[in-house]
Amino acid sequence: MAALLYASRREDCPYEIVLVASNNSDAKGLALARAEGVATFALPHKGMKRPEHDDAMDAAIREAGADYVALAGYMRILTPEFVGRWEGRMVNIHPSLLPKYKGLDTHGRAIAAGDSHGGCSVHLVTAELDDGPVLGQTPVAILPDDTAETLAARVLFAEHQLYSRCLEDLVSRPFRADWLFERVGRIALALPEAEVRDSHGSPAWHTGGKSGKFFAHFADRHHGEAHIAVLVKTSGVDEVEEMAARDPEIWFRPAYYGASGWAGLILNRPGVDWDHVGEWVERSWRAVAPKRLAGLRAAADEF
Template sequence: MRVAVLLSGRGSNFQAIHEAIARGELPAQIVCVISNRPDAAGLQRARDYGYAAHAIDHKLFASRAAHETEVLRVLDEARPDFIALAGYMRLLGAEFIARWRNRIVNIHPSLLPAFPGVDAQAQAVAYGVKVSGCTVHLVDEQLDAGPILVQRAVPVHEDDDASTLAARILSQEHAAYVEALRSLATRAWRVEGRRVVFS
């Protein structure tokens, strides 16, 4: 399975995917890494590992569509089977998503559909839930709403704040992302309505 990674920050989930491939736990190949932020630590990490790493700064484009056209051009050259969003802090346009329907994977630090959007961990603490976690899902046109691939639960402790909960969730994110990609690579699957059915 050929995977393109899109990231905007430190790329810890990208690191987890890279390490799982290196250990032989994920039958995949990272064919390119793209960031909308030239200074992203994850982009330098990708270069250090020898991956094709592309900085496509969204600030240099007149519109979201123009930026996504360039991202799509790079993806077309790399020919991935799936796109893994690993802390990519840009909403994708409808045309982009339609072109890669059911082939874009994202991870979110909550048990969706609870607490979509930014600051999910702070939302969970403020709401007073006893359990949170992470969700790996296919991307559709709605924010953090596509069909779910994998979820992992994490307890919320009485003394948690957003940062302590985020750290505990992050350790599960890495395993969940690898599990989801491995299932997509090795098992037959289909989307039925909102459900991803593996067989």
């Protein structure tokens, strides 16, 4: 927790710590946070049912205005309901090179197995213990005379370096063009006969082979716009104008493309609904896909 806190004080760090919370009122991290001017919340779990305690922790986190949760020495198993509320936005650090040695005594198990390296992993939290997607790892060499304690001490240095870097990457990637392009690409390329092609010097997605058409364009602040967006087909200019007027934080009329009925769906903003993005990319695909493909897709949807 201290490593994350002091990393957040760097001028260009993309996150700030808004709350330090614990189920242990005597946790040293709480005292440090208070001394550094960070809000704290402590709620002992004794006598409380697990869902009740998790709900109280969740409420405190949300009241603080947090967008992400970083676990740092929080040793209680969280309920699936709590984990689900923060899916993709809760991280943990584990002292092994996952998927090796989930659970406890990771250093002793690595030494006993004769491994050349121990290490640490930062991962997204899922309902299964130490099982979420790995965001980053640092291997740490195991020396001939290492004990679990001496290895743990060196791994701790690596943990302090790795955790803040992975957290910075996690909170900043929803605003990065490379990550957004890859995310939209997974959606677009899942559609029949979709492929990536350049259009006017920018990446776009095309369907229907040589005689087919483009159904989505990726716009990275094109023509001076502030937005990173995916451009999708609509019924026409009137629909574009109506959506941009109704939800200007989500939609805009893109230069050049807007006159042809393309709408800009803004991606570099908090809380993007990726199901909504997927629905619009597919709607756009259906608008231009050959009848043979659209018919097959409609038939598949019935099942």
